[in-house]
Amino acid sequence: MKLLYAEDERALSDAVVDILTYHKYLVDAVYDGADALDYARADSYDGIILDIMMPRMDGLTVLKTLRAQGVKTPILLLTAKSEVEDQIAGLDLGADDYLPKPFSMELLLARIRAMLRRKETFTPSVLCCGDLNLDQRTFELSCGDKRVTLPKAEYRLMEVLMLNQGACLSTDQLIERAWGYDSEAEANTVWVYLSYLRKRIRSVGSRAVISAKRNLGYTLEEGL
C-alpha cells in the first residue's frame, strides 16, 4: 500500500514516516501543499494524509483541487485542535476522514486501515468485542438493535480499548492514547470516563466488561 504524507513539521513527519514504513506502508513524504498536489496528481497512491496548515498551499485547497480534477484517492485530513470548522469543510470537499492533532500513532494507523478498507470493499469499519460494536464512522456504540452515539472523549477511550481488547492498559497508557501524549489529563478523569463507558455498555445490554486490575490497568473483554 502506497501513501502520500504531507506535513510541514519535519520532526513529526520523520517520526510518522518511520512508523508507517515499519508497518509495511510505502510512504512518500512532502512538506508543503504545492508538492502534495504535484505528487497526488500522479494518482498512484492508495491513500493521502494531508495536514491542513502548510506553506505554499493549505490542505483544504489541495483537497479541493484534487477532487475537482477527478482524483478519487481517499484522503485523511490532519487538523489542529482549533480548526474544527475546517474539519467540516474538509468533509464537504470530499475528504474521507479527519484526525485531530495531536494523535496517537495507533489511531492514525487504525484510521488509515479503515480508509483503505473502505476504498476497497466499502465494508463498514466497525470494531467488535463479543456482542459489542463500535462504528468508527458514526461513533455509535451498539449491541443488537440498541445503539448510542458516544461523545468524543468517551469514543476515543472506547476506541483505544477496542483496539487493544484483551490487553491490560495502564491509566497512563490510556491517557497517552486517548487524550494524546502531551495531555495533562489526570488519572481521575480516566476513571470517570471508564465509569461512563461501563454505564454505556450496560445501557446497550452488552456482556462486554471493562475490568480493573489494581496497580496494573484495565482490560476490555467479551465477558462470560
Added chain:
Amino acid sequence: MKLLYAEDERALSDAVVDILTYHKYLVDAVYDGADALDYARADSYDGIILDIMMPRMDGLTVLKTLRAQGVKTPILLLTAKSEVEDQIAGLDLGADDYLPKPFSMELLLARIRAMLRRKETFTPSVLCCGDLNLDQRTFELSCGDKRVTLPKAEYRLMEVLMLNQGACLSTDQLIERAWGYDSEAEANTVWVYLSYLRKRIRSVGSRAVISAKRNLGYTLEEGL
C-alpha cells in the same frame, strides 16, 4: 518506562533528563561510555539513548559490546552532524535508530516512543517455562486452560524468574530486578511472594517449580 541516557555534556543531559522525567519516563543518567556499559548490562531498561562521542568509551563500542553480550534492549544513537558514516555503522552494529544532533525535543520524544513501540510489537508477549505461561499483555499466568491474573508485585517477580529460568538468582538480585535497585524491600518480602507464586503455580496445575538453593538463591525450572 525506564530509560538509560548516556551523554557527557552535562548541561544538555540535565535538560533532557528534566523533559523525559516530565513525560513520565524513569531516567538514569550517566556521563561516560564505561558507566553506560555497566548500567546497561543490568539489562533492566526499556530503552537506551547513547551519545557517540563520550569519554572513557565511545558509544559505538558500548553498543557493540552490549550486543555481543546478548543485551537486546533497543538503542537510540545520538550522532553529531558530521558523523554520517557512524550512523550507518551504528545501524549495522545493532542500533535501532539514530538521531542527528542537534535535535528537537519533540523529535527525540517521538523517536523514543517509536522505538519503545517497536520493541513492544517485536517482543513475543508470552513467556514460557515448560507448561507454564506468563502473558505480558494480560498479566495472566496460565497452564492448559487454567489461568489467573497476577497482582503487580507477583507478576514482576514471576517475570524476572521467567526471563532467567534455569539460572539461580539471589534474594538481593530478585529484589533489585523486581522491586528496583533503590528499593528497601526486605528478604522476607521476597520469601512471601515466592510462597504466593508457588501457590499460584499449583493452582493452575503446572509442573514448574521454584526451588531454593540454600545460601545461593532461587531457580525456576520446568519440573519432572
Added chain:
DNA sequence: AACGACCTTAAGGATACCTTAAAAAGAAAA
C-alpha cells in the same frame, strides 16, 4: 539440640479505584 535459612499464613493499613454530583468549559440556539 541449636542455630540460621527459608516457608507459610494471617491481619493492618495505605491507597488505587469507583461512583456520584457539581462546577467549569465549550457548543448551539435564541
Added chain:
DNA sequence: TTTTCTTTTTAAGGTATCCTTAAGGTCGTT
C-alpha cells in the same frame, strides 16, 4: 450577546484490594 444545553473536568466520600509486616512454622547444617 445572552441563554441554554451538552460535554468535560474536578472534587469528595466510600470500598475493596494489595503490599507489607510480623509471628510461628519446617528443614537442613553444625
